[in-house]
Amino acid sequence: MKAAEWIDRLKDARGWESDYRAAKELGLSRNTISNYRSGTRTLDDETAVKVAEALEVEPEIIILDQHAERTNSEPARAALAGLLQRISGKAPGGGSAAVGRKGQVDITSAASATFAGGDPARNTHRISGSYRLP
Template structure:
């Protein structure tokens, strides 16, 4: 998603993306290396920056962050329910 944000901002640097998201530059580096995943408010800002559905992005981030199988199943179910709604809107 960081690459998509880079494209959406005309090739902005990680430093600039960090500014746009309101996080330190090191946070972007941690996202890139997989040391961290964005917290929900940052995921929502990132979705907005990329022109993506914030609910779907937040669900995806939480799925990645989930520690238990129960949590993973919950976020998978939410994602499954988000995607058909999006597809219906595009089709009409």
């Protein structure tokens, strides 16, 4: 999702009508919001966390989404999109994931559905347990 779309969601959720208000509330300049609108910038990690807290969603979701937006590598973008799907509870193969408010991610079922035993030739590994994303 584009940074401007996250800002629009935030504005809708908070009832803010202007980008100026969003910039003020997030501690950003109006120029930064303008750069989000033009697509020349993505949310940095700190701003992504602020937006996530205001929207009451897990910060990992917005951080990963914005990292996927800014990468120039299609394989990296696909990997980030896959991870984002798994931690947001939309794991392929019927798996699920749970993300706690304090950033704890349980991806046991998502990982085993996706990686089932691992394949060294494809550089995949079986993952289980709870993990905290950096």
